[in-house]
Amino acid sequence: MFDGAVRINAEGMLHKDLNILLRQTMLDRQPEKIVINNVYGQRYIGTNLKQAIKVEIFGTPGNDLGAFMDGPVIHVYGNAQDGSGNTMNNGEIIVHGNAGDIAGFAARGGEIYVKGNVGYRVGIHMKEYEDKKPTLVIGGTAQDFLGEYMAGGTLIVLGLNLAENERHKANFIGTGMHGGVIYMRGRVADHQLGKEVSQLEMDESDASAIKKYIGKFAQYFDYDADEILSREFIKLLPLSHRPYGRLYAY
Numbered sequence: 056m057f058d059g060a061v062r063i064n065a066e067g068m069l070h071k072d073l074n075i076l077l078r079q080t081m082l083d084r085q086p087e088k089i090v091i092n093n094v095y096g097q098r099y100i101g102t103n104l105k106q107a108i109k110v111e112i113f114g115t116p117g118n119d120l121g122a123f124m125d126g127p128v129i130h131v132y133g134n135a136q137d138g139s140g141n142t143m144n145n146g147e148i149i150v151h152g153n154a155g156d157i158a159g160f161a162a163r164g165g166e167i168y169v170k171g172n173v174g175y176r177v178g179i180h181m182k183e184y185e186d187k188k189p190t191l192v193i194g195g196t197a198q199d200f201l202g203e204y205m206a207g208g209t210l211i212v213l214g215l216n217l218a219e220n221e222r223h224k225a226n227f228i229g230t231g232m233h234g235g236v237i238y239m240r241g242r243v244a245d246h247q248l249g250k251e252v253s254q255l256e257m258d259e260s261d262a263s264a265i266k267k268y269i270g271k272f273a274q275y276f277d278y279d280a281d282e283i284l285s286r287e288f289i290k291l292l293p294l295s296h297r298p299y300g301r302l303y304a305y
Contacts (some may be wrong), residue, residue: 078261162189183207204231214241237291
């Protein structure tokens with residue numbers, strides 16, 4: 056059935072050629088949606104795009120998917136490699152699989168949703184800028200250094216693939232964190248946390264804050280939002296906004 060989308064076959068294309076074609080297609084035809092098939096590791100797809108357009112990717116995009124982007128909605132029907140949403144400013148990235156390391160690196164706006172697991176140092180250097188607050192929702196679990204040096208925004212880790220009493224496996228969570236908040240569904244032990252964060256119970260305002268994003272996650276990946284929210288969450292906040300101030304200044 057014809058849905059009005061423009062389709063690109065990326066099989067055998069170099070990443071530079073694919074990105075030139077993507078931009079030229081947007082400028083010349085101004086479609087509402089572009090579908091890219093047969094993606095096999097091409098990097099920088101969607102980098103610095105500013106138009107409000109939907110992009111559907113079938114395959115495995117390479118590093119820095121959606122870097123610096125400011126408006127598009129990108130669906131990945133597969134896994135994504137490292138650096139998804141690098142320094143993104145606005146828009147959404149929805150990964151219907153797993154994502155690699157440093158997803159959301161230095162993001163200052165927009166939303167990232169990952170159905171499965173993510174790699175190391177996810178959310179590193181996330182920050183807030185004026186009214187922009189980036190949000191990253193992970194359906195599975197994460198590797199070490201989650202939220203490292205995080206300066207703003209929201210990380211939500213749902214642990215949907217963990218058993219009822221199984222802890223998240225990441226260590227050094229929130230190391231160097233000095234802003235933002237991390238919500239984790241399930242359990243972590245104190246020794247898994249960086250010394251810069253404290254573990255707190257959620258209150259009503261926290262539950263209200265994450266409900267919107269978990270609702271969107273459930274809609275994208277066909278989950279029951281109420282069932283996800285029915286399990287206990289913990290909240291991680293930084294102990295200081297200047298954890299290393301004494302190392303670099305008087």
